[in-house]
Amino acid sequence: MDKAKKAALALAAMLDRFYALIAAIVLGILGLVGIAPRPTAAGLAQAVLDQEPPPTPEAAAEEEATPDLGWLVKDHAAQRVGRRPVGMPALAPLPAVVAAWLDGQDPVQLRRLAGHDLAARLIQQHVLSGTGGCLPSLGYVLKPTRSTPQAHVHRAGEGSAGKGSMRVDLNDVLQDLGYAPAGPRFR
Known part of the structure; x- marks a missing residue:
């Protein structure tokens, strides 16, 4: 790549950054005044992507x-x-x-x-x-695992399920795991 192309690319990158800076300043002032444009899905997605990712459990x-x-x-x-x-x-x-x-x-x-x-x-x-x-x-260094509680299983004849079927009540499972239903159910 010759010097002219490198200079042109550098100038284009500088102008792009300058334009982004000017746009951020103008939008910031409009936001302070209350005349900011409505956020779009694309803008929100870009803002989320620009954020620093949360640390992973390994890190x-x-x-x-x-x-x-x-x-x-x-x-x-x-x-x-x-x-x-x-x-x-x-x-x-x-x-x-x-x-x-x-x-x-x-x-x-x-x-x-x-x-x-x-x-x-x-x-x-x-x-x-x-x-x-x-x-x-x-061998491997394994962290101790928490044992999972057994769910209450209703066999045929105990519940309203059909003959030979098994039914697991979600509320029972959640209570075994330590989660209590909060408030009324909405459908």
């Missing part, structure tokens, strides 16, 4: 975890196989889920975790990613 989990979680797991594994030198400062405790996972490791897996061939960042990534872990031979 939130990575922020909550300490950056040295991989090293901490390596040190705990080294201590369990007897490779941690005497006189070192006490280790910080592991999160309960990670400690339970480490308790389930056999001596070969513990030596692999404590060894120099496995990077701490890979261990941390494996620990934080659940079943998507990158080291499947070490």
